[in-house]
Structures are given as structure tokens and as C-alpha cells.
Amino acid sequence: MPDGSPQVRKGRKFDQVVEGATEVFMEVGFDRASVDDIARRAGVSKATLYSYFPDKRLLFVEVMSRECEARAQQAEALIDKSRSPRTVMPLAARVLMDFYMSDFGQQSFRLAIGQSGQFEELGQGFYDSGPGLIERELVPYFDEAEARGELDIPDKVLAAHQFAELCKSWIFPRVMMCVQTEFTEEEKQRTMDGAVDMFLARYAA
Amino acid sequence: MPDGSPQVRKGRKFDQVVEGATEVFMEVGFDRASVDDIARRAGVSKATLYSYFPDKRLLFVEVMSRECEARAQQAEALIDKSRSPRTVMPLAARVLMDFYMSDFGQQSFRLAIGQSGQFEELGQGFYDSGPGLIERELVPYFDEAEARGELDIPDKVLAAHQFAELCKSWIFPRVMMCVQTEFTEEEKQRTMDGAVDMFLARYAA
DNA sequence: CCGGAATTAAACCCACCAGTTTATAATTCT
């Protein structure tokens, strides 16, 4: 996401504001979130809020920046580069699936897709901490596994994105279009297994 | 999409209204489209517009219903069931890619993802004429090809969705998040070839 | 050419919302 906070954080209620804003933005998105709502939720006066963030968009950027940062740190180093694809890829699938199914993951996609056109840096920020992060994690692993003769991948960047897409199969469109919001463990497992099987069928050495 | 038009279409300017609304909705989405804009674009007075559609949401549903219907008819019967996967799947990939890259395709996803939560039937409608349509087209083909011994697919529904997802790899997230809006033919070909190769590596008999 | 239906422009109502202001109160620092 864009740079953390060029904002001057003057006082003590700063975190309250960000937390309240995070809640509201995650619940109703950017357009439908009113500043009054956010202030009320944060337990803070509107004037205080505006003393930290001169406008709603900056507040939104700050919220998204923090959330993405947190998720990125959390997701990092989840891959044990020394293990074989047959053990690593199912784990990667699980990490991706958990993200796609989380409230934050879903709302992130909605916001990324809905708001990227509005402020320039926003889309790039979302991309870097989403698909970009996946790419930065998987490609180095592919390199090492290939050096060990476990994989044979002509286009590793593409392969990383293919895997990420495969882990969305069937489930994710249904979630995004509100056709089905809950999935059994079997349904998720079916998609993850399908992704791993397909990936290995194509790229296992 | 939901049922065509329970609306009483009284007069001659009906189509003008729908066309104008289609243009505006496709350009700026639902929230940012004002009824005044639509009326102006349609060359029609606001009162006339409201005489056809009692509210903005119904107009939106009508527009989406028509567009999806048109696209669905257009996309149907594009698959020659008698040909082998090695010739059919690249064609299917092209159809999907063209859709994902079209203005209509992109805006459809944005609207589906942004608005599905608002009106109940909308998400289901989008799904049926998007992912659902793909499934209804591909699965029967898989059945026939498998009967000819050309494919071996344990879960054909999943396979159809996997293929659709694969055709988005790398490109589609970049488009949705406004990271990159134009792609060379080589870039598209790379994604499509990658999808077909992966699909066949996994499921070719 | 006439009469009813369709259309129009424009003003209007009302609600919501981003952002500001002001006068007052609570904190915090020294």
C-alpha cells in the first residue's frame, strides 16, 4: 500500500479514529460510509477526526495501508523453501483460501475493485500487497525447487498467478456475487486439492 | 438475469431511456450515475424516465438484464462439440479473454461485485450469465470429449471454473485494480496458452 | 382535426453528506 502515514498524528485518539474507520469501511465500503458514522463508531467527534485526516479519502488510504501491511507481515515467511512442492503447495493453497474466505479478504477485493479507479496510488497499493505479494513469495520458492529438480516451470511469474487463480475456482465468484456466502470444509478442500493437482500435473518435474 | 421486464412500457421513448442508462451505468457504475445524467444522456426528461421506471434500481436491473441476455446469446454455441480439446480449448480461451478485456466485461465485474449485495436477485443473475453460463457450456462438452476418450475429468464442474479462472491469470487482477489497462497480444496469448497447457496437462486422456 | 395520452422543462422537496466553525470543556505538561 501507499506510504504509511505522512499525516501528523497529533493526539491520543488517533488510533480510535483509525479503528472506527476500519470497522465502518469494512462493513459498508467507501461510498456508503459516512464520516458521521465513522466518528460515532470511533467514539470521537467529527472535528477530531478532521484534525487528523483533512478528508475522507486520506482516512481511507490510511486504513487500507494499515490493513494490508498487517496482512502482508502475517502472510510472509509462511513458505518453507526447503520442503517439496507436494507439501508446500497445499499449505500455500490453504493460506490463499483462508484469505479469500475472510471478511477482510472479501472486502479488500470489493474495495480494490470499486475504488482503484478513484485515487491513483490505491490500485497499485492493493496489487502490491495482494497478487504482487503472492508473486514475490512464490517465485523465489519455484526457483529453489527447480534447482532441486522438483519443478520445471518455464514462466514462473505466470505460474504463481495461475496458482492464485486456481485457488479461487468456483468458490470466489460465488462469494463476490453473493450467490453463496458459506462453504463447507469439503467444498473448500475440493477447490484447494483441485488447484494443487492441476499445478503439479503441469509443473512437477 | 432477473425476469426481463415486468415493467409497463407505455411509450415510444422507452428504448432511448434504456440506451442512455446503459451508457451511463457502463461508464461510471451505479452509485456515481445520477438520474439527471441518465435523462440528459437519453435525451429524455426526468419525468418520462420515472414514468417507465419508478426508481433507479429498477432501471439498473433492466439494463443489466438486457446486456447479459445479449451477451449470453452471443456467446452461446461458440463451442463445436465434435472437435478435440486441443482445438476447442484455445478457442474457448479466446472467447473468455475477449470478454474479460472488453469494456462491458470489465464493467460487468465491477458492477456485479459492487452491487450484488444491494438487491437480492442481482448477484444470482450476474452469476448465471457469467460463471454459470461458462459452466453450462463447457461441462456438456467435457462429457462428449470424455466419451470419445479425449479427456479424463473427475469433477467437470470444477474443471470448467478452473479453466475460466486460469484465463484470468496475471491479467485480470491488474485490470481490476487499474494497475495496467492495455495489454499486448503477446501478453494475452501468454495467459491463454498457459491456461490451455495447464488444463490439458491435467485432464487430457 | 380533435382529444387523450405521452412528453417536457423547471421548479421544488427532502434527505444525506463532506467539511467548517464556534464556543466550551477536558487533558496534559511544567
Place this chain on the structure above:
DNA sequence: AGAATTATAAACTGGTGGGTTTAATTCCGG
């Protein structure tokens, strides 16, 4: 304690946008 900083409630501004009304006009079939 006292001064400076920070927070507050509430009223206010200006603008936008969905939806309605009205009185005048255009269209079209009989």
C-alpha cells in the same frame, strides 16, 4: 495551579441527488 494542547457537541454551509409536481406542449390514432 495555570497555560497550552486536544477534544467535544452542535449548529451550519454548500452541494448533490433521488424523486415529485405542475402547467404547458407535442404526438398520434380515429
